[in-house]
Ligand SMILES: *[C@@H]1O[C@H](CO)[C@@H](O)[C@H](O)[C@H]1NC(C)=O
């Protein structure tokens with residue numbers, strides 16, 4: 224009973240801070256209790272399907288200038304209904320962000336990667352679909368709105384921009400994590416779109432509890448586990464969307480001041496790929512199913528004709544002079 228009361232208090236606190244439209248920091252850190260958040264599953268049909276809630280995980284104080292730029296650009300988009308920054312670094316104070324009625328900053332009590340899929344309490348969840356994004360990813364508005372429009376046809380799928388694959392290593396009889404040239408079964412949380420209730424399923428399903436412990440033990444693989452959840456729910460693979468997404472954490476970035484951002488990323492660790500293969504094998508063992516399915520191709524926004532014609536002795540696109 225006391226837990227329910229603390230949730231209600233928390234609910235009221237958030238409602239007040241959103242309605243005044245000035246405060247951006249929501250102090251959940253002392254009251255945040257996953258078991259309480261799990262009591263309320265979102266009613267998806269009451270939430271608009273043409274809006275997105277953006278959920279950004281942030282950890283590095285060194286990226287706060289970029290975070291300010293990102294929140295500014297997300298908040299300017301009319302189809303973004305709210306932006307929730309999960310500050311997952313309890314040993315460092317959260318950055319100061321310019322206030323905006325759409326923006327909410329949630330300092331988390333621990334850096335557990337499972338909290339990246341925190342089941343959002345209803346005042347913060349204003350849409351049927353969520354965009355999960357890293358704090359070093361900047362999608363073009365067009366790519367995001369294309370992805371959102373695709374969800375009306377594939378509402379159960381994960382949509383993403385960064386594909387990976389699982390594959391069976393026949394020699395060791397275990398799963399490996401890899402990148403195939405022509406098929407994929409996993410999309411990364413760098414930028415992914417999903418149904419809001421998958422947050423709830425990821426965090427609250429009892430059967431996932433040993434798998435969530437694997438995520439905490441490896442400090443990795445939360446995105447792979449979410450791909451398992453979506454594939455178990457949908458029976459299908461993810462959908463890859465083509466589009467322009469700036470990835471500041473990509474080590475191939477050469478710009479000044481961006482090397483620090485590239486360096487602090489978790490995925491630069493050498494044993495990263497091997498460790499993620501082990502996660503797939505462990506999830507399969509713990510859940511007793513291998514739900515991951517391959518998908519092929521990707522959806523692109525441009526619909527220009529691609530016919531090739533001979534003009535002036537050269538092969539060029541027919542539309543091109
Ligand atoms: C969270 O809530 C659950 C049940 O509502 C309770 O058992 C647990 O002790 C709470 N945890 C904290 C840290 O308050």
Ligand SMILES: *[C@@H]1O[C@H](CO)[C@@H](O)[C@H](O)[C@H]1NC(C)=O
Nearest residue numbers: 264265266267268269270271
């Ligand atoms: C969910 O929301 C819809 C639309 O607002 C409503 O008709 C329905 O009764 C709600 N379902 C539940 C279980 O509350």
